[in-house]
Amino acid sequence: MLAILVIGILVPVIAGLGETTRAAFGILPALGKHDFNLSAWQQLFQLPGFTTSLRLTLISGFLATGTSLILTIFGCAWAYNASDKCYFFDKLKPFIAPLLVPILAAPHAAIAIGLAFLLAPSGWLTRLFSPWLTTWQLPPNLTTVQDLWGLSLTLGLIIKELPFLWLISLVALKQIDLSKQLSIAQSMGYSYANAWFKIIIPQLYPLIRLPVLVVLVYALSTVDMALILGPNTPPTLALATMRWYNDANIGMLLPASAAAMGLGLLMIASVFVWETTMTLIMLVTKVMTRTGARGRHWKLVSTALATALQLTLTLGFLSLVVLLIWSFAWRWSFPDALPTSWSYQHWLRLLTHWPLALQHSIALALGSSTIAVVFAVAWLEVQDRFGGHLSRLTLWLIYLPLLVPQIAFLYGLKVGFLRIGINGGMNAVIWAHLLFVFPYVMLSLIDSWRALDRRYLQVAASLGTSAWGCFWRIKLSLLLKPLLLAWAIGIAVSIGQYLPTLMIGAGKIETLTTEAVSLASGADRRLVGVYGLLQALVPVLAYTLAIYLPRLISLKQTIK
């Protein structure tokens, strides 16, 4: 199993990084360059806007990850606070989950497009408040989306990553005896917030470290979100690298490779800085713990955080709503709050023509997530039968493709694929998707697999059931729900892939996401709305199936 992991995941990533590194140091045989030199790096540092790109990348990456983490932890604390009635939106708690799921399911690009439709000078927000409040008859001449500081990009990242981290944390918190530990701390006079700081966060963070680092790496290296929400001149480093790779002048391939490798190094440095900061924070917390200070209730801070949390979720949800509205709009001119005439032409066309993008997306998603689930199950079953456990190293290996910036190895991988004769077919793209789908599938499955009460298997075996019988009739039946959920997560991850599809598919395989992103800069918001929403709808459909199919099956059995 480890061999398959190494060949399936490690080799492509390492090979891709290797090719990128070679090119970064001037070796690109396809261009007739065979000599080791540093000119690509010199060229890179002299490219216009390089330092600005670097600054933008760091600001948006760290700000987005930090804010997401703070809001996540606050969200958890708030969700678990059973004895405090003072928050004004306490009654909204039941509505949070339905808000989270669609944002979680929607690909990054869909959220980005929706947010752009919301925040743009001619976006829905200005339309809602014009002209009665703002007196604007025309879209104001302001830069909101694609602002020079990358703040809208940061906001987009926060909106998308917050639900992910939140869900991961809520699952992780189940491993901590939360309510009793909080009771103990509070009974000693600690305020709720202080108890979280000193007791819960130091235990929670190690459990969510890996996902947080994945978010950090993603935020520092996203291309599709930067394309839609980020500034253009100059863009973030990842997007700039992408542009250099695609430059008409193929001489740019070398500095592009240097930039890709530089992004990889930047990632290592960033992870180091992040972890050092977190370690320092934990250390300070520990020293503060020794003083025995009980802390106060920070009403102002918690109200501010609560407001920020609500705002983030609301903006995320509205981003999807505005996609829906645009996809059914016919005539919607500024500053009308809603379209003046509606049409379902785009949807009708889509359903009657069943465009390639949709076919490809579904094929890639079904293919990669099914393979990922089968492989994950095979792995776990082999471990059950022949012993062995997932070591930390193996876990990090599985996570590896998520911890390396996509652009740092995908171009190299493409070159590698070309060299061994794999030329941008569907199979190659499925493989590329698998690199990112498998980690999520495996990690969503592993806890439920381990949590399965082994005594059921012992009972079955003692009744004469064979090992295969146990596998099919006990394990898979009992684990149907987590299996389907893992599969749905795989589908959501695959649908959202932009760069792997574009690069490994050599631009020839269009999917909902590649289409949505390339249309996003165009003028027809109605069409973009359709594609953006469809991108979100497929995963939502998969999640819905995963949640309701097991219920349907058990219902059927009850009726029998």
Add this chain to the structure above:
Amino acid sequence: MSLELRSLTATLADNSPLFSPVDLAVAKGEVACVMGPSGVGKSTLLNIIGGHLDVHFGIAGDVVLNGKSVKYLTAAQRKIGVLFQDPLLFPHLSVGDNLAFGLCSSVVGAKKRRLAIDQALAQAQLKGFYHRNPATLSGGQQSRAALMRALLARPQALLLDEPFSKLDENLKHAMRDFLFDQARQRLIPIILVTHDPKDMTDANGPVALLQAL
């Protein structure tokens, strides 16, 4: 000066009480026992007294500590310590830092605090355990450390939810003596939820029998 429960019970959304209202007066240094069948609401009763009750429940009756009602105070304001079945030493802190977490903040200065903790460790026969990871301690040692942590916060009362029930008979007995001893020395009223009739005879204090309705 004591802890008093006056017709205390938890109520559901329709105002119906969860269990028969409890009246109990515990003097300083006295150990009261709460007994009753499983699932009747003994832990809920402790949650009401300590201020840890989920907002979905209501409270009828009153909790009076040293002559003042604490019904409307938060858990952090009440100064009523709790001990659960499991010691629940915080796993990310050393044994000593766990005690430091408990030690009240009026003891100021690193040296003074360290001294107070070392004294407490010695009292609990845990001398030299400051830097130990709690997970490396035996069950009895963990329970004693948890008790010292609770006492260092200088609680006005102490609530125990079937403490030590996971320890074997001998250890349990020793723990109980240690606890009762500490309570009497420090003049703290204690309420003990238990299934064990022997606890009741040893405690030799008032008893409340919780009944379902």
